[in-house]
Amino acid sequence: MVSPDSDGLEPVLAALSTMKANVDRSQKSQAHEYLEKFQKSPEAWTKTHSLLSSPDTIAEAKLFAATTLKGKITYDLDQLPRESLPSLRDSILALLVSFREGPRPVRTQLCVCLANLAIQLLEWKNVLGQVGSTLGSSAGDCILEFLKVLPEEVTEGRKINLSEDELTVRTKELLEDNASQVLGLLNQYANSSAAAASNPRLFECISSWLREIPAADVVNSSLFDAIVNGISNDACFDAAVDCMCIILRDTREVDEYMEVIQIIYPRILSLRPRIAELASARDLDAYKGITRIFAEAGEAWVVMIARLPTEFRALVESILECCGRDQDRDAIALTFLFWYELKQLITLDKYQDARMQLGDIFGKLLDVMIKHLEYPTPDSANEADLFDGDREQEEKFREFRHQMGDVLKDCCDVTSVVECLSKAFNLIKRWVSTYGSQATSTSVPHWQELEAPLFSLRAMGGMVSPEESVILHQVIPLIVQIPEHEKLRFQAIMALGRYTDWTAQHPEFLQPQLQFVIAGFGHSSKEVVKAAALAFKFFGTDCRKLLEGSVTELHSFYESVLDDLPPDSQEEITEGVACIISVQALDKVYSTFKMYCDPVIKRMMSCANQARTAQDDGPRLAVAGYIQLLTVFVQNIQPYVSPQEENPAVKYCQEILPVLSAIAENFTNSTPILERVCRCWRYMVLSYRTAILPLLPTLAQQLASGFENSRQGCFLWATDSVLREFAIGAEYVDASTSQAIYNFFEQQALAFLRIMNDLPAEDLPDVIEDFFRLLIDALIYYHQQLLLSPVCQHILSAAISALTLQQEPPLIAALHFLRDLLSYGTEHPNSSNFDRQDSGQALRNSPQLQQAVKQMIVSQGETLVQRVMTGMMFSFPRDCIQDASGVLLSLFEILPQQSAVWVKGTIDMLPPGSIRAGETDRLMNAVGMKVDAGNLRKVRVLLQDFTTSYRRRNVAPREGLGRLEATRFRFNG
Numbered sequence: 001m002v003s004p005d006s007d008g009l010e011p012v013l014a015a016l017s018t019m020k021a022n023v024d025r026s027q028k029s030q031a032h033e034y035l036e037k038f039q040k041s042p043e044a045w046t047k048t049h050s051l052l053s054s055p056d057t058i059a060e061a062k063l064f065a066a067t068t069l070k071g072k073i074t075y076d077l078d079q080l081p082r083e084s085l086p087s088l089r090d091s092i093l094a095l096l097v098s099f100r101e102g103p104r105p106v107r108t109q110l111c112v113c114l115a116n117l118a119i120q121l122l123e124w125k126n127v128l129g130q131v132g133s134t135l136g137s138s139a140g141d142c143i144l145e146f147l148k149v150l151p152e153e154v155t156e157g158r159k160i161n162l163s164e165d166e167l168t169v170r171t172k173e174l175l176e177d178n179a180s181q182v183l184g185l186l187n188q189y190a191n192s193s194a195a196a197a198s199n200p201r202l203f204e205c206i207s208s209w210l211r212e213i214p215a216a217d218v219v220n221s222s223l224f225d226a227i228v229n230g231i232s233n234d235a236c237f238d239a240a241v242d243c244m245c246i247i248l249r250d251t252r253e254v255d256e257y258m259e260v261i262q263i264i265y266p267r268i269l270s271l272r273p274r275i276a277e278l279a280s281a282r283d284l285d286a287y288k289g290i291t292r293i294f295a296e297a298g299e300a301w302v303v304m305i306a307r308l309p310t311e312f313r314a315l316v317e318s319i320l321e322c323c324g325r326d327q328d329r330d331a332i333a334l335t336f337l338f339w340y341e342l343k344q345l346i347t348l349d350k351y352q353d354a355r356m357q358l359g360d361i362f363g364k365l366l367d368v369m370i371k372h373l374e375y376p377t378p379d380s381a382n383e384a385d386l387f388d389g390d391r392e393q394e395e396k397f398r399e400f401r402h403q404m405g406d407v408l409k410d411c412c413d414v415t416s417v418v419e420c421l422s423k424a425f426n427l428i429k430r431w432v433s434t435y436g437s438q439a440t441s442t443s444v445p446h447w448q449e450l451e452a453p454l455f456s457l458r459a460m461g462g463m464v465s466p467e468e469s470v471i472l473h474q475v476i477p478l479i480v481q482i483p484e485h486e487k488l489r490f491q492a493i494m495a496l497g498r499y500t501d502w503t504a505q506h507p508e509f510l511q512p513q514l515q516f517v518i519a520g521f522g523h524s525s526k527e528v529v530k531a532a533a534l535a536f537k538f539f540g541t542d543c544r545k546l547l548e549g550s551v552t553e554l555h556s557f558y559e560s561v562l563d564d565l566p567p568d569s570q571e572e573i574t575e576g577v578a579c580i581i582s583v584q585a586l587d588k589v590y591s592t593f594k595m596y597c598d599p600v601i602k603r604m605m606s607c608a609n610q611a612r613t614a615q616d617d618g619p620r621l622a623v624a625g626y627i628q629l630l631t632v633f634v635q636n637i638q639p640y641v642s643p644q645e646e647n648p649a650v651k652y653c654q655e656i657l658p659v660l661s662a663i664a665e666n667f668t669n670s671t672p673i674l675e676r677v678c679r680c681w682r683y684m685v686l687s688y689r690t691a692i693l694p695l696l697p698t699l700a701q702q703l704a705s706g707f708e709n710s711r712q713g714c715f716l717w718a719t720d721s722v723l724r725e726f727a728i729g730a731e732y733v734d735a736s737t738s739q740a741i742y743n744f745f746e747q748q749a750l751a752f753l754r755i756m757n758d759l760p761a762e763d764l765p766d767v768i769e770d771f772f773r774l775l776i777d778a779l780i781y782y783h784q785q786l787l788l789s790p791v792c793q794h795i796l797s798a799a800i801s802a803l804t805l806q807q808e809p810p811l812i813a814a815l816h817f818l819r820d821l822l823s824y825g826t827e828h829p830n831s832s833n834f835d836r837q838d839s840g841q842a843l844r845n846s847p848q849l850q851q852a853v854k855q856m857i858v859s860q861g862e863t864l865v866q867r868v869m870t871g872m873m874f875s876f877p878r879d880c881i882q883d884a885s886g887v888l889l890s891l892f893e894i895l896p897q898q899s900a901v902w903v904k905g906t907i908d909m910l911p912p913g914s915i916r917a918g919e920t921d922r923l924m925n926a927v928g929m930k931v932d933a934g935n936l937r938k939v940r941v942l943l944q945d946f947t948t949s950y951r952r953r954n955v956a957p958r959e960g961l962g963r964l965e966a967t968r969f970r971f972n973g
Contacts, residue, residue: 012051231290272318343413431449447487690732716748766810
């Protein structure tokens with residue numbers, strides 16, 4: 001260890017020791033906080049050098065020091081006088097000399113330090129020459145590592161404190177001007193010895209510089225031989241594969257790289273024997289590497305394959321071989337994109353010849369894929385555990401099967417649906433003829449060979465036309481007769497569910513399938529029961545017309561199975577019967593609706609009575625589940641009724657509205673119940689639109705009282721649907737109704753403001769999100785009334801207050817609202833408009849609205865700028881930054897000069913010492929120039945870059961933000 005009093009390093013070393021010690025969390029938190037402050041302090045410059053220079057410093061401390069030094073050079077270089085930077089460079093070079101043999105993590109960080117300093121030290125022109133001469137010819141790995149990181153760091157130059165113009169010039173000096181020199185150095189190094197030619201660092205360096213060095217130059221040099229040879233060398237295999245794949249990607253512009261491809265292609269084909277070799281060796285990682293090369297070549301040259309299918313057939317066959325020999329199914333997914341892109345091209349009329357010549361390969365691919373779809377045969381005789389306890393492998397297999405389903409569809413596109421269905425059908429027939437007679441109720445031999453083609457039939461279902469007349473009329477009768485086995489029954493039911501649109505065109509096949517599916521509800525396997533519910537939904541959806549006369553019989557079935565199903569399956573079977581009800585004659589809709597839903601309501605009320613005294617959440621969740629079933633009925637039963645007639649579905653909704661209202665009033669603390677009630681009300685509005693008008697006064701009253709009593713955002717979510725459906729100008733809605741809806745909205749807004757006055761924003765994230773999403777629609781449909789209303793000032797204050805949150809959803813909603821609101825202060829709003837009068841023209845804001853928005857900005861713009869910039873510098877999640885900078889852009893578009901003043905005022909309020917000398921002046925001068933030039937979008941970029949740089953260099957002070965600290969929202973209305 002370094003001596004305790006050496007340069008005052010004891011606290012740093014103690015904190016590092018604490019971080020890796022087995023101590024409580026509070027001690028680690030204090031140590032982390034200390035180290036974080038140390039890394040940003042000026043004294044870190046000298047202390048990191050002391051730690052790195054001392055031979056007694058432990059490895060962890062040296063790595064911390066090197067990492068800290070990297071951060072200092074990247075973000076805090078302004079802490080040093082400009083004239084001291086050459087000395088800093090020399091000291092880093094000296095450290096690199098001492099660490100050139102390792103340890104590698106420290107050496108890597110020092111190389112990054114030197115690269116970042118080279119970017120910023122503009123007067124340092126001979127970078128490569130000085131680094132090479134200082135480190136010497138014996139430091140091969142160290143020089144290669146520096147050469148590797150230099151392009152990476154330059155490419156990430158946005159984090160460096162240089163102007164765009166300076167960064168562009170420096171990039172040219174460091175990379176473009178040195179590309180040929182680096183290529184020569186790498187060639188010279190590769191030819192120096194066999195060990196050098198197989199050094200993984202060499203290939204990593206080539207990969208990095210391929211950003212600048214044309215792939216053609218590498219291919220035409222001796223380096224390409226080294227790369228190809230490296231693929232056969234275990235020591236450098238991974239690095240060589242990465243390098244080859246980058247070269248292949250660089251040749252995607254096939255017309256430009258034709259000569260290069262002619263050199264690469266035979267070298268790639270020469271690797272084909274490695275496929276069988278690595279498959280036999282069961283070297284999984286290496287097999288993935290070789291597969292990746294062939295797949296990358298296929299993707300890069302897919303246009304050439306389509307143009308010259310004969311010449312490139314060997315490559316396609318090689319990729320097929322990679323798929324066929326992949327016993328562990330780990331590498332095959334790397335080829336999926338290639339098969340998709342090739343299919344996309346050769347199914348075009350332009351490449352019909354390629355389709356004819358490569359069609360047989362896609363046929364073989366289908367055979368390979370179906371074989372890979374088979375479940376494994378377990379080592380033990382335990383059929384219940386096919387993966388011998390490896391749950392991760394089982395999950396990977398499930399995911400992989402569904403990915404392969406997309407490849408099966410590609411095969412259908414290239415060959416034909418009939419041919420692909422025939423292959424699956426023939427496999428089923430072969431199993432039946434070979435093993436069918438041996439199957440019993442307790443044993444099904446080699447069931448995997450039957451289940452895989454069933455899965456493939458299911459996967460290809462979306463490709464089959466309802467008019468298909470060759471295969472399905474043979475395969476459907478076979479499917480409904482498969483032997484009893486859990487996985488076979490599951491797959492058969494799922495497959496039948498994919499062909500319900502075909503069944504709708506062939507009614508003679510309906511009843512056997514429906515009976516097979518309904519029998520699945522009595523199966524002992526939960527998975528089979530779930531499959532049956534899902535398939536029944538599809539039969540009800542697609543075959544509703546055929547089942548119209550069975551609605552009464554199906555009611556008995558529905559009642560008999562409903563209580564035994566899990567919630568998702570309850571919804572699926574409910575959707576199936578609801579679709580059948582939807583095609584009943586108009587005079588039967590009400591009675592059928594009532595027949596199905598009254599028992600559901602009875603169950604719901606029974607559970608509601610239990611929930612009042614229950615200690616657990618079970619009965620309340622059951623109530624919510626039954627309300628969800630009612631919603632499914634409402635969503636799907638939408639009879640067409642003229643505006644002059646009574647809607648029978650609305651008639652039934654009128655009966656259940658008081659029941660749902662009573663549930664909402666009695667369970668104001670149950671979020672699941674309230675959310676389901678509001679969802680049901682929302683779909684009543686969305687499904688029946690203006691026909692719901694007779695229920696509207698009661699519904700609005702319930703939404704208002706429910707929100708006030710429960711303070712749940714779901715009531716605002718439901719309010720939004722009412723606002724949109726009955727907006728000004730909506731069909732069959734008179735002006736008085738629309739005005740009443742706006743008054744209702746304003747009542748909800750006032751209730752929200754009172755709630756936000758009572759509680760801090762941190763306690764209301766979900767409500768805030770729902771409120772501002774409601775406001776976004778209110779601006780679209782009622783901007784004239786809202787922007788001129790006194791309540792709008794208070795809403796703006798609430799939005800500003802919401803920006804103190806750190807959760808992304810409410811922040812995004814508030815920022816979107818602010819951007820939309822501010823757009824009404826410009827000539828054109830953000831909101832789209834489908835106005836009948838000015839169709840095809842951008843909506844223009846009236847001078848009155850623009851002035852109203854400007855007045856709000858004048859009174860609250862300063863606070864808004866403070867909150868937005870504070871969020872960007874300290875607390876906003878990454879995905880909020882674009883919208884936050886969009887708010888600043890809108891402010892500059894409306895009041896450019898005043899907004900610049902507010903920005904400077906905000907920066908002046910930042911904690912002392914967190915801004916570099918002269919940084920504020922440079923920023924504001926640049927902002928002023930862009931404002932004067934009318935280039936306001938550049939202002940947005942400047943502010944975003946400034947806040948991003950500030951955030952990287954600083955953390956929010958634990959003692960608070962001082963003058964930038966937010967105040968609580970207050971409302972007295």
